[in-house]
Amino acid sequence: xxxxxxxxxxxxxxxxNLESGDKVYLSGEIYTARDAAHKRxxxxxxxxKDLPFDLQGAVIYxxxxxxxxxxxxxxxxxxxxxxxxxxxxxxLLERGLKGTIGKGPRSMKVRDSMVKNGGIYFAAVGGAAxxxxxxxxxxxxxxxxxxxxxxxxxxxxxxxxxxxxxxxSGNDLFEAGVAEYRREE
Amino acid sequence: MRELDVARITEAVKDLSxxxxxxxxxxxxxxxxxxxxxxxxxxxxxxLQVILDNHDIAEKEKMPICQDTGAAIVFLEVGQxxxxxxxxxxxxxxxxxxxxxxxxxxxxSMVADPVLKRKxxxxxxxxxxxxxxxxxxxxxxxxxxxxxxxxxxxxVRMMTAADGIEGIKDFVVDRVSRSGGNPCPPIVVGVGLGGxxxxxxxxxxxxxxxxxxxxxxxxxxxxxxxxxxxxINNLGIGPQGLGGRTTALAVHIKTVPCHIASMPVxxxxxCHVSRHGETII
Numbered sequence: 001x002x003x004x005x006x007x008x009x010x011x012x013x014x015x016x017n018l019e020s021g022d023k024v025y026l027s028g029e030i031y032t033a034r035d036a037a038h039k040r041x042x043x044x045x046x047x048x049k050d051l052p053f054d055l056q057g058a059v060i061y062x063x064x065x066x067x068x069x070x071x072x073x074x075x076x077x078x079x080x081x082x083x084x085x086x087x088x089x090x091x092l093l094e095r096g097l098k099g100t101i102g103k104g105p106r107s108m109k110v111r112d113s114m115v116k117n118g119g120i121y122f123a124a125v126g127g128a129a130x131x132x133x134x135x136x137x138x139x140x141x142x143x144x145x146x147x148x149x150x151x152x153x154x155x156x157x158x159x160x161x162x163x164x165x166x167x168x169s170g171n172d173l174f175e176a177g178v179a180e181y182r183r184e185e
Numbered sequence: 186m187r188e189l190d191v192a193r194i195t196e197a198v199k200d201l202s203x204x205x206x207x208x209x210x211x212x213x214x215x216x217x218x219x220x221x222x223x224x225x226x227x228x229x230x231x232x233l234q235v236i237l238d239n240h241d242i243a244e245k246e247k248m249p250i251c252q253d254t255g256a257a258i259v260f261l262e263v264g265q266x267x268x269x270x271x272x273x274x275x276x277x278x279x280x281x282x283x284x285x286x287x288x289x290x291x292x293x294s295m296v297a298d299p300v301l302k303r304k305x306x307x308x309x310x311x312x313x314x315x316x317x318x319x320x321x322x323x324x325x326x327x328x329x330x331x332x333x334x335x336x337x338x339x340x341v342r343m344m345t346a347a348d349g350i351e352g353i354k355d356f357v358v359d360r361v362s363r364s365g366g367n368p369c370p371p372i373v374v375g376v377g378l379g380g381x382x383x384x385x386x387x388x389x390x391x392x393x394x395x396x397x398x399x400x401x402x403x404x405x406x407x408x409x410x411x412x413x414x415x416x417i418n419n420l421g422i423g424p425q426g427l428g429g430r431t432t433a434l435a436v437h438i439k440t441v442p443c444h445i446a447s448m449p450v451x452x453x454x455x456c457h458v459s460r461h462g463e464t465i466i
Contacts (some may be wrong), residue, residue, distance in 0.1 A: 018432045021228075036303065041263060066292040075290055076243070076252040081334040081367050103334070104367035125232050126334065126369040127448045127458045128239040130248040138204060149252075149292050161235075163228070163427065174366055177428020181226055182421030 005159075009057025010098040015118055018164050018169035024122060025159040030059040030101070032153040034080055037144055038088040045091060052143035052152055053091060059099035061124075064080060064149035065133070074136035074155070077104040078129030082121070086110050093117040105174045115170045121163035123173070135160040186268040187322040189466065191277035194261075194269075194324065197464040198281025198312075201328035202257060203289040206249040207463040209240055212397040213373075213459045216434040220371055229429025233371075236424070236457060247289075251458045254291035255330030257282045257312035258390065264321035275314055278326075284306040294333065315387065327394060329461040335368035335454045341386050344448045350409065354376065356415045361433065361451045366426015369456035369457050373397065374417065374436045377451035379443035389453035392437035394461050401438060410436045434459075 001021040008028035018024070031053050033041065044051055053084060062085055065077035069131035082102030098119055103126035106114075108142060114121060124132060138156035145151050165173040214237075221233040243250040259278050263269070271277075286293055286309040295310065296303040334351075340360050344352055357376055364372075377388025401407035413436040423429020434457070443449060 019317040039238055064252065064292060064294075066249050066254060067290045069290045076249045076292075078252050080253070081337070083367065103369065105365055123366075123425060123427065124439075125235045125239075127251045127456055128235045130243040130250060131239045132245060132400065133248065134242070148307065149294065150305075165427075174426050174428075176427070177226070177228065177423060178421045179428075180421065181229075181423055181428045183419040185416055185419055 008059050010059060010120070011057055013122055015098060015168055018120055018167050020121035020164050020173045020176065022164040024162045024164060026059070026122070027158050027160070028156070030061050030157055031157050032061050032063050032065070032155060034062050034064050034150050035084055036147050036150040037152050038085050040144060042088045042091055042185055045095065053154065055096040057096065057098050059101065060092070060097060061155065062100065062102035068139070074133045074139050075183045077133045077136060078122040079126050082106055087112065093119045105172070106166060111166055111170060111172065114166050115168055118168050120164060120168070121166040123165045124140055124160070124162055132160065187266055188268050189324060190271040191269050191274055192271055193466050194274060194277040195281040195284070197326050197466060198259065198278050198328060199288070201326065201462050201464060202282055202285030202291065202330070205328055206254045206289065206291055206330055207243055207247055208421070209458065209460065210462070213274055213434070214240060214250050217371070217457065220431040220434060224424070224429055224431050225306065226423055226429035228427055229424040229431060232424040232427065233431065250460070251332060252292055253294060253332040253334065253461070254351050255285065256295060257309060257330050258329040259312045259314045260327035261314060261316040261381060262319045262325040263316060264323045265318050265407040266322035267324055273345045274316065278314055279310040281369055282310050282312045324466045325463060326466070327401040327461060327463045329394065332456055332458065335372060335456040338364035338368040338454045339452055340449045341382060341449065343382065344450050346448055348448060354409065354413060354416070355453055356450055357413055357436070358420070361417050361422070361454070362420050364454060366420055368454045369458070370422055370426055371431045371457050372432050373423055373455040373459045374413070374433050375453040376436065376438045376457065377453070378438060378440040378449070380441045380449055380450055381443070381447070384441065385449035386453065387449040388439040388441060389451035392439040393453060393455045393459065395437045397435045403440070406438045406440065410438055
C-alpha cells in the first residue's frame with residue numbers, strides 16, 4: 001500500500017501502477033453523474049450520439065451535491081452508493097472511461113470490465129461530505145440541469161482523498177478487508 | 186381545548202430540518218468516538234477519523250454533514266386536547282420542509298413519480314408523515330432525515346413462530362452481511378418485531394430514534410440486542426465496508442403483539458449520519 005498523487009485525465013501507465021489499498025490524492029477535472037444521468041449517457045451511446053463530455057481518460061464521481069450557497073464553490077458532496085450504476089458502467093469503460101468514484105462494492109461484471117478495459121474504482125468516505133467539498137475548487141453544470149442534484153457537473157478537484165478499491169489486476173479492497181477482520185462465531 | 190396555529194408546526198419543522206442536517210446527536214458522536222478507540226483496522230481508524238473531522242467542518246461551516254439530506258421523515262404526536270387552526274397539519278409540515286431545505290441549501294431528493302417520470306419535486310416535499318393522537322395538550326414533532334443508501338438495504342420478512350428468536354437473529358445478521366459497505370457503515374440497526382406487515386416496518390424506523398447507549402426496556406431483548414451487535418461486528422465489514430471491527434454502533438429492537446399465525450420482522454438500516462431531533466410545542 002502506497003500513497004499516490006494522481007492527475008486527470010488518467011492514462012494506462014498511471015492506472016497500471018495503482019494497487020487495491022493504495023491511498024490516492026486526485027487532482028484535475030472530474031465529472032459528476034449518478035442514476036438519472038447514467039441512464040441518459042447510455043441512451044446517447046446507444047443512439048450513436050456524442051456525450052456531453054469526453055470519456056477518454058475521464059473519471060466519474062457518483063455524487064448529487066447539496067446546492068451551493070451564494071459565493072460557495074461546492075456544498076457538501078460525498079459519494080453515493082455505486083452499485084446502482086453497475087449496469088451502465090461496463091459500456092462507459094469500453095468507451096474510454098478510466099475511473100469511477102463512489103462508495104460500496106461493484107458487481108463482478110464491472111470488476112471484470114475494469115480488468116479488461118483498464119479501469120480503477122476509488123472509494124471516497126461516504127457521509128464525510130462537508131470535508132470532501134473543500135477539495136473542490138471549481139464546479140459548473142455542463143448537462144441535464146433539469147435533473148437538479150443529478151445534473152452532470154464538471155469539477156476541478158485538488159488532492160481529493162480516495163482509496164483504490166479495484167485495480168486492473170482484479171483485486172478488491174472490500175473482500176480483502178472483510179476477510180482480514182471477520183471472526184467466525 | 187388548547188388552540189394551536191399550525192404555523193408553529195411549520196416553524197418547528199423548518200428549524201428541525203436545518204438543525205438535524207448540520208448537528209449530529211451527541212450519542213451518535215460519542216458512539217463514533219468510542220468506536221475509534223476500539224477499531225483494530227488502521228484503514229478503519231483513518232475512515233472513522235475522517236467521519237469525526239467532518240462533523241466539525243459541518244458545524245463550523247454550517248454545511249450539511251452529508252449531501253444526502255434525506256427524505257423528511259416526520260413523526261407527529263398530537264395531544265387530544267389540542268385544536269389545530271390555521272390550516273391542515275400535513276400542509277404545515279410540508280411547508281416547514283420546503284422552507285428549511287431551501288433556506289439552508291439542503292439537497293432536494295424527492296421525485297414525484299417513483300418509477301416512470303422520476304421528476305424532482307424541487308423542494309424535498311412531500312415529507313413522509315406519521316400522525317398519532319395522544320393524551321395531553323402538546324404537539325411533539327420528531328424529525329429524521331433519512332438517506333437513500335441505508336434505506337435501500339432495509340427489508341421486511343414475514344417469519345413464523347417456528348423460526349423463533351434464532352431465526353430472527355440469523356435474518357438480521359444476514360441482512361447486514363448482504364448490505365456490506367453500501368449503507369455507509371458504521372450503521373445503526375433498527376429491528377421491528379410483531380404487529381403486521383407495515384407495523385413492523387414502522388417499529389424498525391422508530392427503533393432508530395432511540396438514544397444509543399440506552400438499554401432496551403425489556404431485559405430479554407436487551408440481551409438479544411447485545412448478541413446481535415457482537416455478531417454483526419464479527420462480520421468484519423468495518424467502516425465503509427473496507428474491513429474492520431466497527432460495522433454497527435448499535436442494534437435497537439422494538440416489539441408489539443402480533444397474530445398467532447405471524448411473526449413479522451423488519452430491519453431498517455441507518456448510516457453513521459444517524460440524524461434525528463425533536464421539538465415539543
